[in-house]
Amino acid sequence: MTDILDGYEISWAPSITDVDRGEWNKLAQPMHFPFLEWDWLRMVEESKSASPETGWLPAHLLVRFDGRLVGAAPLYVRDQSEGEFIFDRVWAEVAQKGGIAYYPKVVGMSPFTPATGYKFLVSPDAPTGKIVGLICHTLDRFCSVNELGSCAFNFVDADWVDEMESYGYAAWRHQGYVWTNNDYRNFEHWLSTLNSNRRKTVRRERKTLRRDNVRIEALTGYDIPDHYFSKMYQCYESTNDKFGVWSCKYLNETFFDELKKYMRENILFIVAYTEDSDEPIALSMYVFSGDKLWGRYWGCFEEVRFLHFELCYYAPIEWAIANGISTYDPGMGGEHKARRGFFSTPCYSLHKFTDASMDLTFKTYILEVNSLENGYISEMNALMPFVSKEEPDEI
Template structure:
């Protein structure tokens, strides 16, 4: 389907492969968020992780002006919420009790990626306000024509929420974690901001690993051996298998192997070895771009005390300080992150329901939900093991 409105040509792509890579990435490069780059989205599709069978029907919106791609909106039609990580079951139940359509719905995000940064991809030399207005109007029509219950955007750029609220979207706040670099000269200066007990604990944990002859290497880009990608997949599987029905095992080996050819420039592995052995005993994978680092997946082949904290928290923080990165998002869940120097920080999703009564219900109660969530974030940060000024 193609529409021409006010000189803009709006169309829909059922696959990222229908869009020129250079055109797409020219827009994606404006926001410094690798999870919306062409190769990342292409790999999710080509590996079979994102397809109709897994509940992700690609429906990217493209906006052209005089033939040039000036905006792209990564979108998926969904008949479930698995892999979104916003846990909207309660809203589904509200809609169900009212006899209101909830699924299918239209969702904008990088699939299976609870990392903040989503927004529309817009060329810097066009009137962004006009483009956003056009996109939102088109989304409303698309949802109406296709009987979709809502349009939503998950893990959005926090600076984007106010603008989207003017187009009728309501903001839902979620709790996440963040580490911020305040111009630390080294790891020791950072842990100096933590209280005495926490400093002792971190030093003891790192000292214990050294005593057990465990060494950790940080490998970036082309430094990562090809054979480590299938090993990372095994780590991903083993970690998820430990959670049983709460597992989040959405990606396959084809995806991990494809990362070696498509996204190396943005990848960092922290790898642990036992003295005298060449095979890793544990690995953790990260994505970085600009001044930001995102923790993604981890797993081990041998259980070693404190190794998870070293590979997933301390080693990447040390690397971030050494390379002047400002922010490290370690991923969702785990109150142990707060005990290791990660502040609770709000993440946001945006929602607009097609049914007016459901939209009003959501907007009425989400204010209370956000107040409670913000209170929890403040409580978590009040308990942070930092030196009190």
């Protein structure tokens, strides 16, 4: 279906492959957020990891002017919330008690990717406010006509929140983690900002790995052997299998196989070996673009003390400092991240409900929910192991 609004052509794409790769990436790549680029979305969709069968129906909204793509919103129609990492069960229960349909809903995000950066893709030479307004108007009508419960955008760019609130969306605040590079010269410089107990712990953990003859290597792009992508899938699978019903195993082996063909220039592997073998005993995988780094997956073939901390925190921080990375998002997780130098920071999802009473309920109570989340963020940051004013900043 195609509509014409104010001279702009509005249409829907039921698959990212229905959009020209070059056109899409011309809008997406300047954002330096690889999870919204054409290749990433194609791999997720074409591998059937995100498909109608798994509860993800692609419905990407396109805006053209004079035949040229000037705006796009990566979207999926959903009949569940699994794999979004925005745990909205409480709101689904509120809707159910009120006799209001919560599903289906339309969601804007990169599937299975709790990484901050989502917003509409807009050509830099197009009127951004106009494009955003057209997309929001179209989504309001789409949800109403198709009786969808709501429209939500997950893990949005923080700078986008105020603009979208003006279109009736309410922001739900969540706790996330980030490491920030404060012009560190090297890993030891960063380590010197931690208190003495934490410095000793980090050094002890790394020394233990060296004593156990564990060697760590960082590999990017075409330096990554092809078969490591298959090994990464095995690690991803085995790590998730350990969590049983709490597993987050959403991607399949086809997706990892496609990674080595289409986006390996954005991939970093941190690999652990034993002294007597050139085959990995553990791997962690990261995505990077510009000066940003995101932690994605990890796993091991052998259980080794402290290896998780090395592959998921210390080695990527060391790589980030050496390669001019300004921010490193380690992914979701517990307070052990705070104890290893990761700030708790707010991240946001945006919500607008089709039913007026549900929308009012959400907007009324989300202020209290956000206040509680602010308290939790403060609690996590109180665990940060930085040098106190009383402690000399000496190694």
